[in-house]
Amino acid sequence: MTSVNLKTGGLGWMLWLFLAGGVVAGMGDDKSKRMVLTESDPEYVRNENYPEKWFRVLRKGIDTTREYLGNYGPLCVYIIGQEKDELKSDAVADRIIEAYCRNRHGEAEDRVQDCLRRKGGSLVERARDGSTEAYLSYVDFLDKPLAELVFINPHGFPMPYLHTRGIHEYAHVFQRAHARTPTWLTEGGAEFLAFYLGDKHDWIDFEKSMEGSMRMARKVKKGEASLIDFEDVGKIEKERPHLKKYYRHLAYDAGAWAVALLIHRSESRSVKQFMTKFYPMLDEKGWRSAVCRYGGYGDINAFYSAFAKQLEQPEKEQMKLLRVIKP
Ligand SMILES: [Zn+2]
16 A cells, blocks of 8 residues: 655645555556556545535546546545534444445455454544545555545645646556656656646646746755655655655656656657656656656766756746647
């Protein structure tokens, strides 16, 4: 199981990271444990006394992205929220926990019972405590893996960005149908797509969002950390925890720009082709080779230096790069 947790606080983004088991890029990349194209719709589990608008916004973001990237699964989406006292009743809470444990553990009754005893991994408790979270949890101990998108108190996300959270999280489901990528490419790819598709649907402005990301990426002190340090966030966690404060700046914000650079450097400069051509290339010789081939770089260091140069460019030049990117 893996989950990367992105919470919002009043003063900006705070990040929580849970890592457990073969989740790090390059580890445990068993093809039978990947998401597959499916005919089935995602299953939604939610407490229906929580205002429906949050569910509708998230579903719209997810559906938009399913249309764009293809319908991958099996996928369960949990929307658990409390604006007033919707989760006060144990009956409401238990229904969610029961569905969660049964979806997750299927026929393995002992595991279901264990999950129920643990109250479904404290899902409802976190919602009752007022936590705001959105993450993909990838359950790969089953024969057929299951993707769970968990949204806790989504009303806590700043509004236009709730649309794009659905896009971002579903992009991770799509990524799970392919070979693993480094953290910056995983988060950057999801973030870039969220901005790009979000703009197509007039939820947010692509250029403004990318500008915001550039500002964040540039806040990192030169020489202290860069994109290359966020190839494996699990390793950062263990070996250099002081750099974790840059998780958002580098994996998400710089990552989105790194993806923009790759698309810009590709033959077609097309966002769609990045999704359909780049991701399958990962299986040929791994992500480093895919990045080099797709962007026309001699080696991965050439890519990282080109990216560092891109960060130094004046804003006008950076925007030029975005404007030649094609659909
Ligand atoms: Zn993410």
